[in-house]
Amino acid sequence: MKKILFLSLSLLTAAGMSAKVTLPSVLGSNMVLQQQCNANLWGKAAPSKKVTVTTSWDNRKYTVQAAADSTWKTAVATPAAGGPYSIRISDGEAIVLDNVMIGEVWICSGQSNMQMPVMGFPGQPVVGSNEAILNGTNSDIRMFVVRREVSDRPLDDCNTDTGWQEATTESVAGFTAVGYFFGLNLYKVLGIPIGLIETDWGGTRIETWMDMETAQKVEQNQVEKDKNHQAPNKTAQLYNAMIHPLVNYTAQGFIWYQGESNIHTGNAHLYSQYMQQLVSLWRNEWGNQQMPFYYVQIAPFVYEGDDKTSVPLIVEQQLAAMDKIPYSGMASTTDIGSGPCIHPSQKIPVGERLALLALSKTYGKKGLICESPRFESVRFEDGKAIVRFKTEGTLGPDYSGRIKGFEIAGADKIFVPARAEYIVGQPEIAVSSTIVENPVAVRYAFRNVPDQTTLYNTGGLPAFPFRTDDWNDAQ
The missing domain is CATH 2.60.40 (Immunoglobulin-like)
Structure with a gap:
């Protein structure tokens, strides 16, 4: 019996040592890598195994050794925007990533007004969606959607149902409308590949998008508060499952549309502080304190009554955050919103206004008016x-x-x-x-x-x- 057990363990060890290199779901064919930087690539291989990464745009080879926990990570020098290229990753058995573009990468996050797709929600259309979908095919716009899942611990990988996709009538229809129209306007002006990563979940508080330690910098009683919330609204659940797996993916910046679910949580007056902490955390995780963070004003909605003030009170918090967060900006929605529906149908101007902020503040384009009075x-x-x-x-x-x-x-x-x-x-x-x-x-x-x-x-x-x-x- 002991001999059989020893033989079994030996076979398992040998299998582990020869395991083929693996990649996280966000690294794949059709992806966009951030241009003119050292863009991260990472994955797993057998401990101590050498992994070689070869990039077709310069035929350069990068060699890295997997750590004892099987993880490996390297950074590749990316050229100016262009493509398509390929990346070969091998530890003896090769994985080839094809149709890779180099361009600008943005992460799109928040709750349902970010999640609302170009084709709209049932009974809640997006103005101009048919035209956008009909004209959606564009191989220079690439999209990745993180599957909506929760976790009680930080994950190194996320799930996706589609991987990276080129913009087509089908992929555009199901992608975040705000994110798509933002990216489309960047593409129209910059004329280079745009990569958009969607990670959002409707009806979620800001607290679930940050880790426990960060949330407790604003309010210490997070664990006690969580007793009143279910998944996915417990503190850190979506940070763990939908943000942490992305932190190695080199990106230009973030766009954010969230706040509705913090209006009646009893701590709306602290929303500015939560925003500041969220942005600081994300920037720390991505290793860049200057990453742009552009977000959307909460749109008019009836809530407890048309004439009440819960919406403008949280907008005050959003404006206060803009004063405290460098490299940020807010797109106004004062003129957008139907009152009876919390999901305004006018997503095109929201995407345009976010793009104006990015084009002016991040890309330095002249002649644009990007900030509201x-x-x-x-x-x-x-x-x-x-x-x-x-x-x-x-x-x-x-x-x-x-x-x-x-x-x-x-x-x-x-x-x-x-x-x-x-x-x-x-x-x-x-x-x-x-x-x-x-x-x-x-x-x-x-x-x-x-x-x-x-x-x-x-x-x-x-x-x-x-x-x-x-x-x-x-x-």
């Missing part, structure tokens, strides 16, 4: 509130010719609709009402579903909601 200061004089904005371009109304969406209040804290007039030559709006003789506060679009909002800059970007007060008992 934002409240800067207010002064009260002669019965009016003079609101000054920080903006690119000039301020103005939409084609209706009237500026709508402002409210004004006196010391009684009762807000009423206000008249708003553009001050020629200044980034300022004069706000007044015959009902309020001595105004002390002004708000713009500060409702869950504002009645009408028509303040834009000349780039066609809508102003962010704001308030000049800090009242919790205003009417």
Whole structure:
């Protein structure tokens, strides 16, 4: 019996020593590698086994030895954008990755408004989806979707149902609409291959996208809080299963659309801190504290009532995060959203606005207006509130010719609709009402579903909601 057991162990050891090199799911044919950098490649092989990586764009060979735990990792020097190329990885038995492109890689994450595909959700269409799908075939746009799974420990690999795919009518239809329209606009301007990695899950809190240690920097009681949540909303579950497996994949930056599920969790006032911690964690994991992080303002939705303020309150948190997070920016959705549906159908302008941020801030493209008007200061004089904005371009109304969406209040804290007039030559709006003789506060679009909002800059970007007060008992 002992001899049989010894023989069995010997055979298992020999099999392990001759095991063929393996790769994580995110490394495969059709992928896009980040251009002009040292892009990571990694996997597993038998302990101490030498692994040779050969890149076709320069015929260079890289040799690395697998560690005792079977893992290996190397970085290959990538050229300027181009392709297709191949990569040969061998430990004696070769794996060949074909149709590999070199270009720009972005990671798309968040909850359901990021997850919503180009073909829309049942009963919730995406405006312009048919045209986008019909014109979707493009071998220079590549997409990878992480399967939605949870884990209680950090994983080294994720699952995928499709691997890397070229953009086709079929693959575009099922891919994140915001991510696709973002990538499509990058491609239109840059004219180089674009790689998009989708890792998202509807209905999820921000806490599940970071590890426990990071979440506890904001609130220590994460374990206690998790007793009130089920998968996938327990702290770190999606970080473990859907972010950690990607951290070796060299990328240019992130786009993020999340926040709806943090509105009524009792800690919405801490959302800015959570965002700061999330971005710091992800950048640390990717080894680049300058990785761009562009995200989307939470769109108007009824929640507890059209006239309530849970949406603009979390938008305040999102704006505060933008002030604290370098190399970041937020796409405004003040003019997007139907109120009754939490998933706005207008995903094309969201993708375009994210692309404007990236093209201007990351790629240095000139002639673009990428940032929405934002409240800067207010002064009260002669019965009016003079609101000054920080903006690119000039301020103005939409084609209706009237500026709508402002409210004004006196010391009684009762807000009423206000008249708003553009001050020629200044980034300022004069706000007044015959009902309020001595105004002390002004708000713009500060409702869950504002009645009408028509303040834009000349780039066609809508102003962010704001308030000049800090009242919790205003009417």
